[in-house]
Amino acid sequence: MALDNIEKLLEKYFEASTTVAEEQQLREYFAQESVPAHLEQYKPMFNYFSNAKEERFTKQVPLKTRSNLYKWISVAAVAVLTFGIYLGNEYQERKKAEYAYQETKKAFELLAENFGRGTEKVAYLKEFEEAKQKIYNNN
Amino acid sequence: MKQSEFLNVVMPFKDKLYRLAKRLLVSREEAEDATQEILMKLWSKNESMGQYKNVEAFAMTMTKNFCLDRLKSKQAGNLKLVHSNYSDENTSLQRQLEAEDSVQWMERIMQELPEQQKMVLQLRDVEQYEFEEICELMDMKPTAVRVALSRARKTVRQELIKKHSYGIG
Structure with a gap:
């Protein structure tokens, strides 16, 4: 120029x-x-x-997408927690029910045993009846 | 606005923000912090960013105001900005060092300018903004911009001539 x-x-x-x-x-x-x-x-x-003009900004800027991530993580955590509590409750209830069932079963067994003993004794009554009949018939 | 969109908008001018911040704050760390701050402020406003017709001008104005506030608070706190970006002038005869030296010299001359002239010179001669844009950014009348720019350039010239005739470096 x-x-x-x-x-x-x-x-x-x-x-x-x-x-x-x-x-x-x-x-x-x-x-x-x-x-x-x-x-x-x-x-x-x-x-x-x-x-x-050649100078550059090289620093990384932490844009707040992390807060977004945190939000979703907390939502997920709450979901897992409620589900866990729900399942835990159910499990505990089942346990309780099982325990109650076992207890009743035991109680019934006890009852049945005593009934069994009862019927054994009743068997003697039968004998008595037979003997009574024999005596009646002989007379 | 998504993060990627935001970055697409911001990427082209983030260096300009940084250079303006550095011009005003001198120290590299300070300028980086300021730029980061501005970008994060912009990001927090990203919902309403579509409303601004010129995001770049908006960001530049934000940077300008932020740095000026920063300088004011520093001065009020009686703290000088620490900058170690240039070393002491050494009178080396090697040409490469000479060139480096003259860059440092220029930097120093620009530091001595009043803030307004400094910014106008930065916006015009480094970033090549048009006058209308500078008027908008600086909130100045066109004639005032011209006067400030002319003064800044002449001061730089004067200092350079002084240095040149002394023949240092």
Whole structure:
């Protein structure tokens, strides 16, 4: 690019009346290796601006999606807990029922045993009856 | 707005936020924290983000205000921002070091500028925003933006000439 053009642009530049495109021209011009001695002093300025734009934000930003995750985890936990309590209750009830069943069974067995003993005794009554009949018949 | 959508919106200009924050706060850590803060604020507003016609301008304004608040509170607390991003000027003869040196020099010159000029220069010469955008961001009239920009550029030039004629580095 013609030197006087650059000088004109520079003048406009310091009056802040250049356009973005013209400023880009200036940056490109000063990006080259050698510039005339009287313009050398502007070189750091434009180079610096070009360099400064290269800087990047590299830090990771923890966006709060975790709170979302936590929400769902807690929902799941509550579900599991209620289900667990429900199942536990059921299990406990079954246990209780089984225990009651065993107890009644034991009670019935006891009863049956005593009944058995009762009927044994009644068997003697039968004998008595037979003997009685025999006596009646003989008379 | 989903996280991926949000990132798509934010990704293109997050570096600009960071660079503006760094320009104002100088220290890299401070600037990173500020940027992170701004992005998280934006994310918390993501429900209403569709309403803003220009999310980037909105975010830049947020960053500007956040950093200025930050600086104010630092000054009130009588704390100076600690920055170790540049080392002391060393007068090396090697060309590479020279170039590095001039970058540091530029950084220092820009630090000396008043905040408003600093921001206008950053927005225009580094980020290449149009004047209308800068007016909106800075809440300034176009003529005021031009004046600030012209002053900033001239100050930088003056400092550079001073340095150049001393021939240091």
